[in-house]
Amino acid sequence: MGGILVYVLLFLTTLLSYLFLRKHIREPQKRAKLPPGSMGWPYMGQTLQLYSQDPNVFFSTKQKRYGEIFKTHILGCPCVMLGSPEAARFVLVTQAHLFKPTYPKSKEKMIGPSALFFHQGDYHTRLRKLVQGSCSPTAIRNLVPDIEAIAVSALESWAGQHVVNTFHEMKKFSFDVGILSIFGHLDTYYREELKKNYSIVDKGYNSFPANLPGTAYHNAVLARKRLNDILSGIICERKEKRLLEKDLLGCLLNSKDEKGQNLTDDQIADNIIGVLFAAQDTTASVLTWILKYLHDDQELLESAEQKAIYETNNIGNQPLTWAQTRNMPFTYRVILESLRMASIISFTFREAVTDVEYKGYLIPKGWKVLPLFRNIHHNPDFFTDPQDFDPSRFEVSPKPNTFMPFGNGVHACPGNELAKLEILILIHHLVTKFKWEVVGSQSGIQYSPFPVPQHGLPASIEGYDA
Template sequence: MDVVGVLAIHILFLPTLVLYLYLRKHKSKSQQKNKLPPGSMGWPYIGETLQFYSQDPNVFFAAKQKRYGEIFKTHILGCPCVMLASPEAARFVLVTRAQLFKPTYPESKEQMIGPCALFFHQGDYHTRLRRLVQSSLAPEAIRKLVPDIEAIAVSTLESWSGGDLVNTFRGMKKFSFHVGVLAVFGSLDAYYKQQLEKNYSILDQGYNSFSTNIPGTPYRKAILARKRLNQILSEIIYHKKEKLVEKDLLGCLMNSKDEKGNILTDDQIADNIIGVLFAAQDTTASVLTWILKYLHDNPKLRKAVKAEHKAILLESNDGGNRSLTWAQTRNMHLTYRVILESLRMASIISFTFREAVADVEYKGYLIPKGWKVMPLFRNIHHNPEFFPDTQNFDPSRFEVAPIPNTFMPFGNGIHACPGNELAKLEMLILIHHLVTKFRWEVEGSQSGIQYGPFPVPQHGLPARFWKQPRSLRQRPGCA
């Protein structure tokens, strides 16, 4: 073949070669762009659910992170999931790209609480409800509740003080429920309080049970209790409409109108009240139970916390003869750090569920539409890169603010807990009266953790409580 022929072949072949190389490069980029995160999907349908439930969930997540890194896939509870264990990833899902990830809960859970509860929604409805709830539970609104919360705290602790064995977690649930009722309704007839507590307790017992409607099962009982709660709330709403409504959460919900002048229906109000009570009870009770354990296990820290509160009694509170004030709760600096460290260590909300509403790319990985996405708060809270000596209970670490997005005990973004200020206030008040007026002893060696679904000390931290004589409470330096 002559030179001209060879040249002609090269000229003809060159575009084909360029096209081939372009397509190959484009295909390679496309494949890389659509690559799923590393991880294991387990068995067909059941995935890795058995592994997840057969061990401490935190061990499951930690082992996955160690093997695959800070983003990995799995398949649990019948759903393909992407787990995210870095502050950047959590912020991506919950804040910067929150519109691409909707809150998601099992249908049975939505039915229990009510489909109109704000944390099941996005968009305008969620924004409206969140604004109402947040304004009712903001510091300016709850500061007036200090005397009433204090009365509930004292009554709760005195009911335990005979030295009988108390399931601390159950007792704290009762306390936090009563505070939740106070925040939602303000003053409420004793009959309605009793009926709310009775039926909510049945609902609570069936919330995490197997969802079968067979008569007599916890789930069926919970569904019936939920219907009765709707009837009770309808009666309360009816009576509230007949008189000037107080500025509590119920009043805010009842008086709210959207831009078209529409008010919320009774069902919408009921669902959001149940949602707030649900969010307010177990999480706060879990943290308080852990605080009691941490203080019990750290005598030196317990003594320092007592000293802080005795100073309030002696210097500002006439030896305990006057009620606490809002300003005094703002000066409980060590106690506040104890609360923050308890929230970090226990990480009551270990993770949260979201669902991708579209295909999303994150750091070169594909999160497919419809997959569940779980930011792992506990993994972040226990990362030694952000919290050195992570298994050591050390409130002093919060003398300096944590790195942004590394501490998210109440979530983050538009779906963060709107009642976090109320939760911290009731913790401060109960701790004040606990350490200044009572002593307690944990029964047995309680080193284990149980999940239901929130982590609490084994068996609910059985303990005995005694009220200290007044003279002993006021004696300086007495721990």
């Protein structure tokens, strides 16, 4: 009987102790939940839905259903998409250390693992300074005559054809400007080999990453290896000649880290391909849209700004000056509004380096995180009547973090000054010396994956004196 009483007392003591501790000790906080959303099909996720339709429709549909933060699955990766200025700043600026820049592995392979896009920390800082330095106003002001020559040559060649695919021609133009900024005056053989093989890489970059013979991706992988060989030859020649050029290649070759180490040839090659990638499609897309917007609104063409510069330069017989390109305020607003309307870069890729909580939702370590620039640029809370093309809206600076055509934070595009310069130069010669008509349908958008007018905006271009 006494033994039973002891067991009863022990049981009651244990029970009372448990109840006391449960009352006075805080329970662990519940784990944050994943954002709402759909992951789509296995592996493919919602890749086809995103890249085969107007991204405005994809993003706005998701945001209306789930809110400013939602999950999905694209390009083989689970993702969290964020559609507010605050969220974009959280990922790209204030908490940037929690998110590393990343792309799907298939895209890293195409560009090269050492490209600055894929890094952070000391290596990224070093490479960014080199690229930004070679594209700074001080560096590119001396490129005005060469960029102008490329622009005039391109426009004259288009005028000699019945119909041109505007986007394809703009890609050639921006590629040539990219080559100029990287290598200066490059040998014709190297330029053509780079152009031929880069074109193959470009076609496979956004294809399904099936490395099977005959596929666009497989062909791109082979072309990427050839690009490495071509660049090795250029680098070797530059080293042998010991030229101290101030172009990007020269900056990369002459750079030493704190230990006195130079960049390897592979590191240089990856960063050159990365700059070409950044310099071509995005700039070409913007230029194509600018042509369409100017065509659709003839009043924009009647601006006195470019005509005044043309007349100052002896009716176009004298070259543009750097100072003149710095004094085109109306044209600059047209460019800004084109960047907003087209939103060529719909989003940017980041990857959570640890579990992150944002507004009560969990962003798991390893998941891709995509701030949605397009959603922000087309939000009526920040831009009145966002579907209207209105350059005057940029007479006043946009609210902070609502206009990010070149990204934001330490990973913002380091070549944006060069892009704006080549656009200003081409527009000047286009509107003062040429006229053009869009051929066929003037509506519709295609995605590859950058949004461009349907069929690349076929147009007929001719000089005013034709």
